[in-house]
Amino acid sequence: MMPAKDKKMLWVLAAWIVFFGGPGALLFNTPDYVLGLPALWTFSIVAWLIGIFLTWWFGYKSTITNVADYKD
Amino acid sequence: MKEISTHAWVMLIAAIVYWAACIGVGLYTYKKGASKSAQDFFVAGRGLGKFVLGFAIMATTLSAWLMLGHQGLMYASGMPYLVYYVHIPFMGVLGLLIFTRQWLIGKKFGFLSPGEMYSHYYESRGMRWVIALVTLLYCIPYSSLQLTGAGYVFSTLTEGAIPFEWGAIIMAAVVLIYVLLGGVASTALVDAAQGVLLVLGLFGICWAVVSNVGPGEIVTTMQSFDAKLLTMPGGNGMWFWTYTLSLALSTSAIYLSPAFTIWSYSAKSPKIFRWQAMVVWVVLIGIVYYILSPIIGMGGRILFPALAKTDTLTPLIMTKLMPIWMYVIVGIGLLAAMNSTAAGYMITSGVIVSQDIYKDKFRPQASDRETVWVSRIIILAVVLFAFWISQFWKEHLVLMGNLATAFATQLAPALIGILYWRRATAKGAMFGILAGLIVAYLTYGVWRYPLHIHCAMWGLLANLAVFFFFAFTSDPPSKANRDKYDEVIQKGMAAYQKEEAALGAAAAFEKKEATVSMAPCPARKTS
Numbered sequence: 001m002m003p004a005k006d007k008k009m010l011w012v013l014a015a016w017i018v019f020f021g022g023p024g025a026l027l028f029n030t031p032d033y034v035l036g037l038p039a040l041w042t043f044s045i046v047a048w049l050i051g052i053f054l055t056w057w058f059g060y061k062s063t064i065t066n067v068a069d070y071k072d
Numbered sequence: 073m074k075e076i077s078t079h080a081w082v083m084l085i086a087a088i089v090y091w092a093a094c095i096g097v098g099l100y101t102y103k104k105g106a107s108k109s110a111q112d113f114f115v116a117g118r119g120l121g122k123f124v125l126g127f128a129i130m131a132t133t134l135s136a137w138l139m140l141g142h143q144g145l146m147y148a149s150g151m152p153y154l155v156y157y158v159h160i161p162f163m164g165v166l167g168l169l170i171f172t173r174q175w176l177i178g179k180k181f182g183f184l185s186p187g188e189m190y191s192h193y194y195e196s197r198g199m200r201w202v203i204a205l206v207t208l209l210y211c212i213p214y215s216s217l218q219l220t221g222a223g224y225v226f227s228t229l230t231e232g233a234i235p236f237e238w239g240a241i242i243m244a245a246v247v248l249i250y251v252l253l254g255g256v257a258s259t260a261l262v263d264a265a266q267g268v269l270l271v272l273g274l275f276g277i278c279w280a281v282v283s284n285v286g287p288g289e290i291v292t293t294m295q296s297f298d299a300k301l302l303t304m305p306g307g308n309g310m311w312f313w314t315y316t317l318s319l320a321l322s323t324s325a326i327y328l329s330p331a332f333t334i335w336s337y338s339a340k341s342p343k344i345f346r347w348q349a350m351v352v353w354v355v356l357i358g359i360v361y362y363i364l365s366p367i368i369g370m371g372g373r374i375l376f377p378a379l380a381k382t383d384t385l386t387p388l389i390m391t392k393l394m395p396i397w398m399y400v401i402v403g404i405g406l407l408a409a410m411n412s413t414a415a416g417y418m419i420t421s422g423v424i425v426s427q428d429i430y431k432d433k434f435r436p437q438a439s440d441r442e443t444v445w446v447s448r449i450i451i452l453a454v455v456l457f458a459f460w461i462s463q464f465w466k467e468h469l470v471l472m473g474n475l476a477t478a479f480a481t482q483l484a485p486a487l488i489g490i491l492y493w494r495r496a497t498a499k500g501a502m503f504g505i506l507a508g509l510i511v512a513y514l515t516y517g518v519w520r521y522p523l524h525i526h527c528a529m530w531g532l533l534a535n536l537a538v539f540f541f542f543a544f545t546s547d548p549p550s551k552a553n554r555d556k557y558d559e560v561i562q563k564g565m566a567a568y569q570k571e572e573a574a575l576g577a578a579a580a581f582e583k584k585e586a587t588v589s590m591a592p593c594p595a596r597k598t599s
Binding site: 058059068 | 172
């Protein structure tokens with residue numbers, strides 16, 4: 001059985017990749033600047049920062065991705 | 073030899089030194105016993121540490137494409153290309169989801185090749201053949217592309233003094249020597265060093281651009297660019313959201329390829345993977361992609377407007393804007409990028425064919441020594457075949473190279489079956505992969521990218537349909553086998569939790585001790 005927190009984060013991961021990898025970009029598909037950078041650049045940096053958080057969570061907080069050797 | 077400039081001479085000398093160093097590492101690992109046993113040769117004795125494995129995984133993933141074609145594509149596409157970069161953080165998480173469990177399974181069952189894991193779990197020898205087929209379909213074109221690239225780059229950097237064919241031959245020979253001498257151990261050591269060179273090279277290219285056009289100027293000048301460069305589908309009209317998403321997923325599937333299963337088996341500890349994912353991949357390579365790449369591509373547009381062939385951007389930056397010492401570092405970085413990718417895939421081919429076909433089918437009694445020697449012969453044959461393709465089958469090479477990652481993607485359902493989903497069946501995994509390979513080929517070679525969706529995803533859809541059909545209509549592996557895998561993973565997760573709890577308790581104890589020792593002495597009672 002997969003722990004509930006991991007299951008929830010896998011859904012967050014799926015939503016994040018689908019949103020930031022595709023349709024979400026349409027919301028920022030403008031030649032205007034956001035926070036001093038072209039809108040799609042800012043959008044991508046936000047995707048990256050959330051990705052850093054997700055990697056940290058799956059690396060250090062998740063149960064399913066962390067294993068260790070054991071004696072039989 | 074025709075007359076060449078000082079730049080080219082220095083580059084030639086630096087390349088000779090670099091190649092000598094690569095061979096030196098091969099000799100060093102050989103003397104240290106890297107080919108004593110099959111385990112030493114195929115998975116570096118399961119002893120690769122944090123720095124070496126962290127950078128080796130990175131270097132195998134990133135080919136010379138990152139330094140050449142990639143920067144040119146940013147130049148041609150503009151900002152929409154950045155949306156596709158979401159694969160960088162996604163690969164960080166994907167690696168964590170699959171590498172740690174493969175490490176544990178590999179260690180507990182003593183697997184040396186990915187095919188062993190697939191066939192053991194699914195209780196099907198046919199799986200070994202299917203995995204071997206996917207591996208060769210992936211590794212040969214990739215190695216061949218790197219050889220072609222090396223020939224082209226070396227010939228360009230030495231201003232034609234070394235012809236294209238000789239560039240490819242020299243690189244193939246150098247890679248062969250260190251791979252054959254030290255197997256995965258020497259491949260990892262050389263790859264790690266090459267990974268550092270590659271990143272240094274990219275920082276060098278960016279520095280050359282920024283020292284000629286300031287980053288602020290790049291951002292403000294972009295406002296005057298054609299709006300196409302700031303909005304989807306981009307300057308070259310290819311970046312529809314369906315394409316960015318499907319290409320990002322397909323690129324991430326590089327981690328599913330057998331080469332990365334071998335890296336997973338080779339780690340000393342599974343904690344290496346989180347360091348690799350977080351520090352090396354998502355943060356360091358994230359900076360390269362999200363910060364350096366747009367600066368290079370858009371700065372390149374200001375410095376060299378209206379380039380007809382955009383993949384000449386990096387060579388132009390190197391020759392026109394760099395001092396000689398930086399030209400050499402970036403040039404070596406370029407060669408390193410190609411070497412590292414080719415080496416990783418060459419050794420994978422050797423491991424798979426010798427373990428999964430030769431030993432399994434023809435010589436089960438083969439000794440370690442014999443298997444290692446057979447793998448060396450296989451690697452040699454693969455390199456010769458890759459070289460032959462690069463010289464005489466050039467027109468098909470791009471097609472094969474583009475399909476390679478689409479083919480690797482097809483391993484996803486079968487791997488998820490081993491690591492996470494016990495309902496998967498051998499028939500579903502095997503026929504799913506075959507269906508995926510066919511559909512990926514058709515949606516690239518015959519009807520390219522229908523609905524702007526990458527062929528890897530069309531292949532994966534067909535693959536999943538077959539995979540799920542058989543999951544509910546055929547028998548999964550025996551319960552005993554499935555339970556064995558479940559038990560290994562559950563025990564591994566429990567062992568980690570126990571380790572963490574012990575570490576937490578020790579840290580809390582130390583903190584308490586420190587607090588007690590720092591506390592003021594109780595006041596002496598005075599009567």
